[in-house]
Amino acid sequence: xxxxxxxxxxxxxxxxxxxxxxxxxxxxxxxxxxxxxxxxxxxxxxxxxxxxxxxxxxxxxxxxxxxxxxxxxxxxxxxxxxxxxxxxxxxxxxxxxxxxxxxxxxxxxxxxxxxxxxxxxxxxxxxxxxxxxxxxxxxxxxxxxxxxxxxxxxxxxxxxxxxxxxxxxxxxxxxxxxxxxxxxxxxxxxxxxxxxxxxxxxxxxxxxxxxxxxxxxxxxxxxxxxxxxxxxxxxxxxxxxxxxxxxxxxxxxxxxxxxxxxxxxx
Amino acid sequence: xxxxxxxxxxxxxxxxxxxxxxxxxxxxxxxxxxxxxxxxxxxxxxxxxxxxxxxxxxxxxxxxxxxxxxxxxxxxxxxxxxxxxxxxxxxxxxxxxxxxxxxxxxxxxxxxxxxxxxxxxxxxxxxxxxxxxxxxxxxxxxxxxxxxxxxxxxxxxxxxxxxxxxxxxxxxxxxxxxxxxxxxxxxxxxxxxxxx
Numbered sequence: 001x002x003x004x005x006x007x008x009x010x011x012x013x014x015x016x017x018x019x020x021x022x023x024x025x026x027x028x029x030x031x032x033x034x035x036x037x038x039x040x041x042x043x044x045x046x047x048x049x050x051x052x053x054x055x056x057x058x059x060x061x062x063x064x065x066x067x068x069x070x071x072x073x074x075x076x077x078x079x080x081x082x083x084x085x086x087x088x089x090x091x092x093x094x095x096x097x098x099x100x101x102x103x104x105x106x107x108x109x110x111x112x113x114x115x116x117x118x119x120x121x122x123x124x125x126x127x128x129x130x131x132x133x134x135x136x137x138x139x140x141x142x143x144x145x146x147x148x149x150x151x152x153x154x155x156x157x158x159x160x161x162x163x164x165x166x167x168x169x170x171x172x173x174x175x176x177x178x179x180x181x182x183x184x185x186x187x188x189x190x191x192x193x194x195x196x197x198x199x200x201x202x203x204x205x206x207x208x209x210x211x212x213x214x215x216x217x218x219x220x221x222x223x224x225x226x227x228x229x230x231x232x233x234x235x236x237x238x239x240x241x242x243x244x245x246x247x248x249x250x251x252x253x254x255x256x257x258x259x260x261x262x263x264x265x266x
Numbered sequence: 267x268x269x270x271x272x273x274x275x276x277x278x279x280x281x282x283x284x285x286x287x288x289x290x291x292x293x294x295x296x297x298x299x300x301x302x303x304x305x306x307x308x309x310x311x312x313x314x315x316x317x318x319x320x321x322x323x324x325x326x327x328x329x330x331x332x333x334x335x336x337x338x339x340x341x342x343x344x345x346x347x348x349x350x351x352x353x354x355x356x357x358x359x360x361x362x363x364x365x366x367x368x369x370x371x372x373x374x375x376x377x378x379x380x381x382x383x384x385x386x387x388x389x390x391x392x393x394x395x396x397x398x399x400x401x402x403x404x405x406x407x408x409x410x411x412x413x414x415x416x417x418x419x420x421x422x423x424x425x426x427x428x429x430x431x432x433x434x435x436x437x438x439x440x441x442x443x444x445x446x447x448x449x450x451x452x453x454x455x456x457x458x459x460x461x462x
Contacts, residue, residue, distance in 0.1 A: 005385045123312050125409045265385040265405040
């Protein structure tokens with residue numbers, strides 16, 4: 001018998017020190033301020049926080065360090081930072097600024113040895129390998145997220161803009177062997193649709209590895225979270241807009257999940 | 267002054283941040299004389315049992331830690347800092363722990379995912395010492411692949427496939443397997459209890 005709870009993880013997409021994708025909280029003075037949002041989610045009972053940097057410029061990257069530093073100073077739940085993490089130096093600086101874990105995506109695909117390097121130096125618990133997956137279907141069929149129709153899933157990189165030949169299941173297993181402590185799995189088919197997480201994909205990866213899998217992409221309703229934990233076998237679920245828009249609070253989500261017999265921290 | 271022991275591993279930064287947030291004076295110490303000068307010592311941990319014991323040995327930090335314990339100076343071990351109090355660990359079969367607690371740290375076996383990452387509730391045996399004011403069933407954040415067995419000194423426990431020591435307290439020594447610096451308000455209260 002285990003009492004480990006399923007984690008709910010809000011994600012802040014940041015650009016040049018501001019949370020983008022818009023938020024609509026009435027109780028925040030400045031909903032674009034990552035510190036205010038982090039504090040808000042902490043109060044609401046978020047189990048962790050993920051901060052993804054989508055700045056393209058060098059200036060944006062410099063601002064990220066300040067953002068991480070500012071957020072981490074008053075946040076006492078785990079903080080993962082990702083987005084453009086490529087080198088050992090990037091990781092070291094982020095961890096030094098107060099991140100507990102770094103998420104590596106494209107760099108891990110292009111140079112898998114960075115996963116091992118990070119794990120050896122910082123410990124596996126600090127290394128999250130982010131995998132962006134896209135389903136492959138027979139020619140002529142339309143792509144349906146969260147359907148069993150995908151024969152397999154391919155890894156995509158550079159924010160979903162570049163296809164690779166890597167099979168998602170094989171890559172997830174490899175990432176575990178290389179020393180990843182967790183897999184952050186985003187369905188590029190489901191992302192942005194608000195039609196639910198890709199449960200077949202999540203379950204396939206969760207069964208293939210022995211490390212926790214964080215499901216991401218597609219959350220639109222409370223029921224979607226119950227589904228990804230019960231059917232998708234996820235260990236944690238990440239979402240952005242469903243929380244940012246204030247439609248559902250983390251507290252109400254957790255109460256909903258508890259009523260569905262999903263173990264959560266309340 | 268509270269000293270956080272830096273032996274080249276461990277999450278010194280986040281522990282320091284939490285202590286500073288609580289308003290206590292804190293320093294990061296890596297030399298024997300700094301350990302001896304500290305009123306209270308925090309032994310943080312993340313990483314490998316063997317590497318930690320080796321680093322402590324090479325830097326001449328084992329004796330100052332033992333002296334502090336013998337003199338009754340408060341010490342708090344966190345995560346690997348709790349495991350180091352035991353005699354040995356399956357993570358590094360040849361390495362000697364501090365041996366302040368009896369038993370061997372073991373790797374999780376069975377169907378569960380390893381590491382044990384996330385929030386689990388703790389069963390508080392007695393809400394005193396660093397667990398003062400911590401209700402039974404409080405959630406705290408764990409992140410570990412090896413677990414410490416229950417001993418008479420165990421003051422809180424949790425369940426992850428097997429029952430394991432979540433906290434221990436004896437004399438002036440306290441230790442926790444979870445990360446109080448990452449366990450929200452519950453964790454901050456535990457750190458406050460240690461500071462005060």
